[in-house]
Amino acid sequence: MRRLLFLLPILIVAALVAAFWRGLDPARDPSALPSALVGKAAPAVDLPGLAEGAPRLNLAAFKGKLIAVNFFASWCLPCRAEHPFLKQLTAEFGVPVIGIAWKDKPAASRAFLAELGDPYAATGADENGRTGIDFGITGVPETFLVDQNGIVRYRLAGPVTPDGLQNALAPAITEARK
Amino acid sequence: MSRAFVMLAVLWLGMMPALAQEAQLSDPTLEQRARDLSREIRCVVCQSQSVADSDADIAREMRTMIREQIAAGKSDADIRDYLVARYGDFVLFDPPFKASTYALWIGPFAVLVIAGTGVVLYFRRRAQEPVRTRALNAEEQDRVAQLLREKEDGA
Numbered sequence: 001m002r003r004l005l006f007l008l009p010i011l012i013v014a015a016l017v018a019a020f021w022r023g024l025d026p027a028r029d030p031s032a033l034p035s036a037l038v039g040k041a042a043p044a045v046d047l048p049g050l051a052e053g054a055p056r057l058n059l060a061a062f063k064g065k066l067i068a069v070n071f072f073a074s075w076c077l078p079c080r081a082e083h084p085f086l087k088q089l090t091a092e093f094g095v096p097v098i099g100i101a102w103k104d105k106p107a108a109s110r111a112f113l114a115e116l117g118d119p120y121a122a123t124g125a126d127e128n129g130r131t132g133i134d135f136g137i138t139g140v141p142e143t144f145l146v147d148q149n150g151i152v153r154y155r156l157a158g159p160v161t162p163d164g165l166q167n168a169l170a171p172a173i174t175e176a177r178k
Numbered sequence: 179m180s181r182a183f184v185m186l187a188v189l190w191l192g193m194m195p196a197l198a199q200e201a202q203l204s205d206p207t208l209e210q211r212a213r214d215l216s217r218e219i220r221c222v223v224c225q226s227q228s229v230a231d232s233d234a235d236i237a238r239e240m241r242t243m244i245r246e247q248i249a250a251g252k253s254d255a256d257i258r259d260y261l262v263a264r265y266g267d268f269v270l271f272d273p274p275f276k277a278s279t280y281a282l283w284i285g286p287f288a289v290l291v292i293a294g295t296g297v298v299l300y301f302r303r304r305a306q307e308p309v310r311t312r313a314l315n316a317e318e319q320d321r322v323a324q325l326l327r328e329k330e331d332g333a
Contacts, residue, residue, distance in 0.1 A: 036262065036263060036264055036265055036266040037263075037264060043264075103239070128239065128242075129235070129236070129239045130239070130243065132236075133236070133239060133240065133243060133264065135264070136264030136265045137236075138223050138236065139223060139236065
């Protein structure tokens, strides 16, 4: 027993080394938050349509389909960066993307889509940002994968990148289609 | 003198919590509740600031939302639950005591108890150890005698 006590400091140091090693991992984002919504029903969305004369955006209309819900804004630079990959999400994986313009003037969002092209199957304007809070977003862009039953399967905080598309969204899509 | 006063006033204005500068609820008790609650909610972008102190866009929106829900008659617990369902326990500055937060709550006390036990054991053991004494050997006795002589000579 006395002998074992001598091992204690070594064990403590080993545990600290492991903890610090993990902290030094460049792939770890210390400010990343776990999403509380994954595995739960997506919040109801009922927003005015973004395009002029468009009907209201209601997520219930997409029940039975695997969809991606993407929050964006015209003032958001990473949204510009992720834009081409949203099209890829539909073209390559067959997932329609619902665009929600978060805390943005509808006219500005419309101009943004007119300039870059509209990758969305449907769009809504969340001018006061309340729907974003309902989804628990911390900023734009964020993308949620909502399955056939309306359950949130995956949350990608930050822009959709080729890497994120192949290594995070693609497996989540396959998983959701099972 | 007056310049110093103006500078202090400007500083003070700058330090006022962001929420004092917005539309408030007309009922002061409800407004107070909204402010107290805002102080308990963590801003999800700045993370070490409360929603009450943060000037981030989303924090402003959360303050407005808290005011609206309070005005709509929701209880503090309802609003907390609403936010926790979306952002997790992380959003509370005072996280609940449950399995996933045991380490957070108990950890510091566990370290204190372990360290305290170690210190107590160490001193108790030291007190129990007999003070070892032995007679001086010849060399040491010579040295003592020499030192004493030197002292006498000096005096």
